[in-house]
Amino acid sequence: MEESALSNRVSVAILGATGAVGTELIELLDERDFPLSELKLLASPRSAGKTIDFRGETLTIEAVSAESFKNVDLVLASAGGSTSQKWARVATEAGAVVIDNSSAFRMDSDVPLVVPEVNPEAASDRPKGIIANPNCTTILMAMAVWPLHRIEPVERIVVSTYQSASGAGAKAMAELLEQTKAILNQANPPTESFPYPLAFNLFPHNSPLNDLGYCQEEMKMINETRKIFDEPELRLSATCVRVPVLRAHSEAINLEFKSPISVDRAREILTAAPGVKLIEDWQANYFPMPIDASGQDDVLVGRIRQDLSHPCGLELWLCGDQIRKGAALNAVQIAELLLQENRQNLSQTATTSKSAI
Secondary structure, eight states: OOHHHHTSOEEEEEETTTSHHHHHHHHHHHHTTOOEEEEEEEEOGGGTTOEEEETTEEEEOEEOOGGGGTTOSEEEEOSOHHHHHHHHHHHHHTTOEEEEOSSSSTTOTTSOBOOTTTOGGGGGOOTTSEEEOOOHHHHHHHHHHHHHHHHSOEEEEEEEEEEOGGGGOHHHHHHHHHHHHHHHTTOOOOOSSSSSOOTTOOEEOOSOBOTTSOBHHHHHHHHHHHHHHTOTTOEEEEEEEEOSOSSOEEEEEEEEESSOOOHHHHHHHHHHSTTEEEOOBTTTTBOOOHHHHTTOSSEEEEEEEEOTTOTTEEEEEEEEOTTIIIIIHHHHHHHHHHHHHHHHHHHHHHHHHHHHO
16 A cells, blocks of 8 residues: 555445445445545445445446456455455555455454554554454453553453344344344244344354354454453453344453452543443443444443452443444544554655755
């Protein structure tokens, strides 16, 4: 990606433009006034030819090919791991930086795994030209835990997630609606995106299990959090559950700190944390809910309380929009980091050149 291109306007391609996250990426680029010189919308051949209105123009979706990445500065990829494995290197060899939302590269030691509010500096070291977006549940948890961890080190995390249909994409969201209608009409609910009916039901996350009985989603939270925090020995256990919520994930988190931290101090820290919004009305028993988090940029945190079983423990509850901060927004924020980095580099270069004259 040329520094000169990033200093002004950027040619961006969205790979997976018709999915739930791809659609959100398009909206966010517009909302945040991202400086585009061109926007390419890429998808599978079956979506080619469809059109999307963007900033007063009608853009046509293209079938992705090797030619798609010519003269592209930045690729926002959200089309699944196998698609990213196939096209990321093609894009980087064409000169683009790839911000990938799949799990394909997250644990690659040469690929930074970035949450801008946590480890923005990591985005600068990208030898493969790829930056990975963490798993949605990892991002949401990191947003709430990192500000506390910076002040008082966390030694152990136990998290239970309550994950909405949106985590499995647009088809899963549509399936939940169809299942709900079917059950209310006493018909058999369709099950294509999930192995079991999700409407009026819940079940442990259906990703593959390892020999220890942890599913892939749970291991993502464990391994990715350690990488993002740069804490390879951090003790962490996760239980991930799929629940009949259309959009926005929830998490119950138990934190064990090195030393005691008061509830009031934790509230003070989280109130000041970027991208976090504290919601607590103890009189009304009102705390974050998915319905409040849907469509919001901030991660909503509340019900912070002392763990009665441990003097150094705190409990908290959060809700966050999986499609937004858990995926698309985090990717766009990483892209904004790259713009800032390159503008700083250009400014330093210009200053050096003047000094040499």
